[in-house]
Amino acid sequence: MPKGVPEVVPADGLTTRQRRNQPVLAVHTGPGKGKSTAAFGMALRAWNQGFDVAVFQFVKSAKWKVGEEAAFRTLGTLHEETGAGGAVEWHKMGEGWSWTRKHGTEEDHAAAALAGWQEIARRLAAEQHRFYVLDEFTYPLKWGWVDIDEVVETLTERPGNQHVVITGRDAPQALIDAADLVTEMTKVKHPMDAGRKGQRGIEW
Numbered sequence: 001m002p003k004g005v006p007e008v009v010p011a012d013g014l015t016t017r018q019r020r021n022q023p024v025l026a027v028h029t030g031p032g033k034g035k036s037t038a039a040f041g042m043a044l045r046a047w048n049q050g051f052d053v054a055v056f057q058f059v060k061s062a063k064w065k066v067g068e069e070a071a072f073r074t075l076g077t078l079h080e081e082t083g084a085g086g087a088v089e090w091h092k093m094g095e096g097w098s099w100t101r102k103h104g105t106e107e108d109h110a111a112a113a114l115a116g117w118q119e120i121a122r123r124l125a126a127e128q129h130r131f132y133v134l135d136e137f138t139y140p141l142k143w144g145w146v147d148i149d150e151v152v153e154t155l156t157e158r159p160g161n162q163h164v165v166i167t168g169r170d171a172p173q174a175l176i177d178a179a180d181l182v183t184e185m186t187k188v189k190h191p192m193d194a195g196r197k198g199q200r201g202i203e204w
Contacts, residue, residue, distance in 0.1 A: 023161045025179045029138060029171035032185030039133045039165040040068040046131035046163065047075055047085040054089045054129040056120055058113060059136035059168070066204050086130070093119075113140035117151065127160040138168030141175065152178045 012019070026042070028035035043053050055072065069090050076088030093116030117140070123129060140146045152174050155164060166175065176182050198204070 021161060022180075023158065024163045024181055025155055026163075026165040026181040026183075027138075027171050027175055027179040028165065028167045028183050028185065029169060029176075030184035030186055031169060032187040033190060034185050035167040035169075036066075036068075036133075036135050038183065038185075039135065039167050040072075042163075042165055043072070043131060043133050047072070047079075047088065049086070051086045051130035051163075052128075053086055053131045053133075054123070055091065055133040055135060056116060056137075057090075057092050057135045058116060059139045067201070089129070091116075093117075110140075110143070110145035113145040116140075117146045121154045124154060124158045124162060124164075127162060130162060132162065132164045134164065134166045136168045137166045138171045138175070141172050142168075142170050148172050148174050151175070 010019075026039075028038050040055075043055065047053050053072070055069075072088050072090055075085055076090075079085045079087055093112065117137075120132070120134065124132075141148050141151065156178050158164070166179075171182075192198075
């Protein structure tokens with residue numbers, strides 16, 4: 001797709017403008033680093049366009065601090081004070097539970113994940129935001145905590161022009177099939193392979 005020009009123009013009866021303004025469901029999956037990073041990069045573009053941005057982190061602990069959170073909260077404050085960009089919300093769904101599963105029971109985690117998804121579904125129905133990041137959402141789907149068929153139906157039938165980006169390893173095939181944009185991050189090489197730990201400015 002050189003210079004952003006599609007290789008094939010479908011005979012769908014839509015104008016170029018109508019086709020360009022269709023909502024996008026994107027999935028960033030695979031074992032490589034950069035899935036969330038790429039999603040937050042898209043969210044930054046959305047903010048710059050004045051879109052209302054909402055981030056929902058599903059698996060990282062409430063204590064886990066990521067640099068993007070601090071940056072986007074600052075951008076949200078900038079919007080409130082000057083009108084620049086768009087509004088920003090950042091939510092840690094199920095405060096206190098994490099991929100380590102050290103806090104609470106699996107039933108607690110499943111209930112928290114389901115409650116988080118139900119809140120997102122409510123917001124999608126109300127067209128509350130223009131751009132959503134569902135960070136690490138593939139894990140509750142993989143573990144069966146949230147019903148994949150319900151998620152796919154809600155996402156494919158969402159009203160308006162709401163963009164949704166979902167990140168995490170092992171995205172279910174049904175989600176991949178429903179998405180408009182799917183990127184698989186493949187690890188070729190990583191500093192941790194050489195015994196190096198994560199560091200500031202790279203991992204957080």
